[in-house]
Every structure is written in C-alpha cells, then in structure tokens.
Amino acid sequence: MSGIAETPEPPYFAVIFSSVRTEGDRGYGAMADRMLELAAQQEGFLGIESAREEVGITVSYWASEEAIKNWKQNAEHLEAQRLGHNVWYADFRVRVARVERAYGI
C-alpha cells in the first residue's frame, strides 16, 4: 500500500476519499489498517493509494459500481464509517468517479 496502484486498462472506478482528521488517534490507526486489509479482500477491488498531510487522500480503485456499493455496505466498514463520521474526521468528502483513461512513465 506504499506505492502506486497497479490498475488494469480503463474503464474502472475510483473512490476518492478526502478527509481532515480530528486530534488524537482514538483507534483510528488500527481501524485504518483493518479497512485496508478488508477492502483488499473484496470482490472487484483493484488497488488503493493513500497519503496524508493537512488533508488525507485515499483513492481506491474498483472494477464496477456494484463492487463499490458492496464495499460501502460491508458490516465492518459500516461501523468504521460511523466512527469516522462521529469521532475521527473533522471533515470529509467522498467522490465516486469513472476512470476514462490513464497513462504513466
């Protein structure tokens, strides 16, 4: 999870999760690790990239909209979303996007 995701040829989908944290860990680090582990086990998961400075950005890549919907409704993930909303994030935004083209080095 420390590099650039190896994704297939587009089209595929991206969930861009941008957030500003509250103060203190309060279980965030352990849950973030667990969510990475769990996301990677989901059907249709293609990869993930993450970095945090003043704002945190996590982009996860998915094969379909249905895969994104299933992940959003995963029971453990629902609990993480609840804690994220109530405890860990001062602000966040989720954007669901369809990747149309990609290129690199």
Place this chain on the structure above:
Amino acid sequence: MSGIAETPEPPYFAVIFSSVRTEGDRGYGAMADRMLELAAQQEGFLGIESAREEVGITVSYWASEEAIKNWKQNAEHLEAQRLGHNVWYADFRVRVARVERAYGI
C-alpha cells in the same frame, strides 16, 4: 490548498496524479507551487487536493475534459511535465475520471 476542495454538484472531472519522487528537491518545490498557482488560473479549474507520504497524490478537479486538455497543453505546464518525467518522478500515473456523485459531512 491545505484542505478539501469545494467542488460543485457532479458531474465534473478529476485528474488523479499519483507519484513517487526521486531524491532531492532539484527545483521541485518551487515548480510545484508555481503549477498550483497557474492551474488555479485556468478556465474550468474547480479545486485541488494534495498530500504526500511514500506516494504523493494530487487530485485536481475540472469542469470539462476540454479544460483538462487545455491545462495539459499549457506551455509552462508542458515544461514542468518534461522535468517531472526526466528529473523529479521515479514513477507516476495520471488517471482522468468523471466524478459521478459526491457526498460528505
């Protein structure tokens, strides 16, 4: 540029730029600042978010594919892209995506 971008209702477009830097600054910081300033002046620019740890992620938001194309072809930006490819980035990937929906706190 330190927070979450204030974007309008979808649809709009996102350019997800993921990168791994080479060692040393070699003019990167100044150019990155200049590119942020210049991007914000472009027609159709909607906002930008950026963070770097092991991987750097910059997501810029745009009103149209045409705005993205114009920015990619901006003369100063072309020179920055050339230096990015040859000097500053060990690896990078650019993904152009259409944001279909968004929600937040």
